Amino acid sequence: MRIAVAELSHETNRFSSAPTDLAAFARAGIHRGPALVQALRETATPIAGFLDGAAAHGFTVVPLLAVWATPSGMVTAAALETLVGELVAGLRAAVPLDGVLLSLHGAMVSEVAADADGWILRRVRETVGPEVPIVATLDLHANISSDMVALADVLVGFDTYPHVDQRERGREAADLLVRLRRGEIRPVAALAKPPMLPTSQNMTTARDPMRAILARAHELERLPGVLTITVAGGFPPADVPEAGLSVVVTTDGDPALARRLADELAAFAWERRAGFLGGVATWEEAAAAIRSVERGPLVLVDIGDNPWTGGPGDSAELLRFLLAQGVEGAALALIADPESVAACVAAGPGATVDLRLGGKTDRLHGDPLPVRAYVRLLGDGRYVNRGPMHAGVAVDLGRTAVIVCDGVEVLVTERAETPIDLNVFRAHGIEPTERRVLALKGKGHFRAAFEPIAERVVLVEGPGITGADLSRLAFQHVRRPIWPLDPIDEPWP
Template sequence: MIPLMRIVLLLLFGITAFAQPRPLIGLGGIVHETNTFNPKKTTLADFATGIGGADGILRGKDVIELSTKANNTTAGFIYGAAKYGLDLYPTIIAGPQTMGTVLDSAFETLSAELIDRLRQAPKLDGILLFLHGAMVTESHPHADAEVVRRVRKAFGDTIPIVVVHDFHANISEEIVKLTTVLLTYKECPHLDARDAGVHAARIMADIVSGKVKPVQALVKPPMLLNILYHNTYAPPLLPITSESKRLEKNPNILAASVAGGYQYADVPAMGPSVVVVTDNDPALARREAERLGEMLWGMRSQMLLKAPAPAEAVRLAMTNGEWPVALMDAGDNIGGGSAGDSTFILTELLKQKASGWVVTISDPAAVQAALRAGVGGTFDMPVGGKTDNLHGDSVRIKGRVKGIHDGRFVEPAVRHGGGRYWDMGVSAVIEVEGSTPDMPNLLLLTPKRIIPFSLHQLISVGIYPERMKILVAKGTIAPRAAYEPVAAKIIEVDSGGVTGVNPARFDYKHIRPNLFGIK
């Protein structure tokens, strides 16, 4: 017979009152892609601004409340935990724009807070971490591994630690040894950021239930996988991406990841990686990792540098015959750590008298000048090329202030990285001298560097991309998810800057010797 008190509890609270407690999983992340060629160091204040200008550092319950509606990795952790019966203990998620080397002081502050918050939890059964995989600090060339090392030291060798990396991770043997499971996004543009979080939560549930015992193997082909070829939705990478997904249909293979690497971090681990995780079958993990690595190596001759310089790219766009044409300003790839104020393509558009173009430039001083002039007022001042001497000279722009906007916009669809809420800061649209009513030349001036992952960046300020002839996006592959639906053609441009696609322009000192594709 069921005791009377238990019957009362069942009636009051349902049968879950006597269910086994759900596993408690710590959740956190320090997410930074570090461009070591960018001279501007990344500070703690930079982390606080967030990637979209609106996120900042999320702590405690805000990690859950402000991430649930997003399409990013944290949202995937949250959904996956609910789906697979895990309770989450959120700590901190910190992720700024890609910039230069992270100051040790910022890293020490954030990593200490992460561990302190994890320690405040009741007994944890596991830890889910979102770490980009290409973070570099003044003292740690593979800072992601250092984060895991510190977490491991604090919580011991037996607690499961499952890490999700970005596709652009530079993966070392050290972090593979420190983690229970390491997996990455499979896609670039990163439309599967949320899926990766769900995948990690599912594996964690299987680990803590005793269903699986993960082992993993790392293979690193001795090559540079140039960012020009990081589009996983087209050859040459598409077959490898498809094969990694096919492998995961094998119940003994828990995860199969192919990371493209991040060529703007001058560190020993720079370059592509393959990580295969199996259920207690190290031979299978090694065999399949080596096979995927051989597939990558076999495609190396298809991944050599092929991209026009700005002058040729503008000429091609003007004569294409179908528009709009999207020019990817690879040398000023904001998502890769550039200034956001390069003028190389803008200079060519003016020089070649192109029409119907739109360029976005991050220039706080120019924004202030536009605000002083007001809507309809005259604009006349140098624009861009102010952050450093690597992204072109300032260009004198004459025109009128067409509009002033608050700079906030929302991306409702799944785009690169899964961000939804964005804030450029108060921004101005300049109609450049020489425009015509049916074919304007437009300059969007923003005070913040905002990665061009959403067409709503333009639409929100009254610019309709499908009506333009030439769209300039400061990125390489990532903006494709937003721009492909409207662009008749996309051209990656070999423009100068700290994210240029030609590795011969970079003075590498710490990468592995004799990597294919560097020279």
């Protein structure tokens, strides 16, 4: 058996002012051919799970392309057409194929198509024909469309947020593909989309309502005839008609069962929708939390400028807040500001510099913060995640500087990434367990590594395009009415 393997993944925030062009994908790193296997073999990603499946079932992997870029604005036509053109050419050259395993996100938006993942699947389907099975993994934040369901034979979404089961879901996808190719199963899927657009600060799967929804999904998955069930919470700032929570139930040749269970599980989620609201502290509550820290660390997270939701990562508002509180023993990751990094590099370690820190990308993430800073350390911004999430994955923040402003250590970077791993600090000479306050930008993924060391976690929402307050975003394309933008009291369906 010869199975093509590829990843083409992006979470697109339509409110971001940074278009996602080919250079953005290239900066994140494009792996081609055998280099893909080498780069991702021992990582906590779907591709590694595909490779696990190959080892277990003895199929031959045809590695084509793996690319992922940090969430940002609309994917340009040139970028998507180039990358998919390369993927299609690879598939043509690899014929005959017994199947295709794809790692997609499910919330990509492009100038080519608002439902970019559906568009990619259509191109792949047109290339390999109707008989070659296509199985794709999706992120838990996918906005699943009926095209995606129709064009793939099976969709397998992550079951965890933080997404620590990516490799397992990749393996599940490979197992289903092999069974499908052998003619052991005949997958049919139903998609249910209640009119709900939850934000993700309360979507982590260790807590309700997602804990209960996924527990129910796993119960239903054990019923005879059910192959796999995906619950995707959705990604509101993609601003597409498909944005919002989706349930996909795939059964073995039983469309009526798939339909009934998808509707039942979607109704279960709909009834619990109020649980997705809230979870964000006021700045006053955050100040009180800082005053009551015992040993620490208090993990204080600004959800308004989260790079992995498409934020520029250059808001300085969390630092402004910490300085106003006169906090001792705090470390902040991160503020993306290439100009300030260049100034620190020019001055050198041990120098004192005057910076206008952050707030430069747009007018939505606060003003630049004037600081007098001591340059403690310069770095290359490269480290490997220890996990659990994205264990083994290499991170590149560009050049970095650790500066100290009134006792607060601040990681300033050339590139924006969400700090999800303790190594973001350790690679920069900061031991996170020894700080009273760790200030981060994020939403939920930080919890995998930081919750176990945290005395307490507090979320706040600074200015920006990635938070829980959807009234800040001028939606144009989401379907209406949709909760919570519109009050809907009726049961669903």
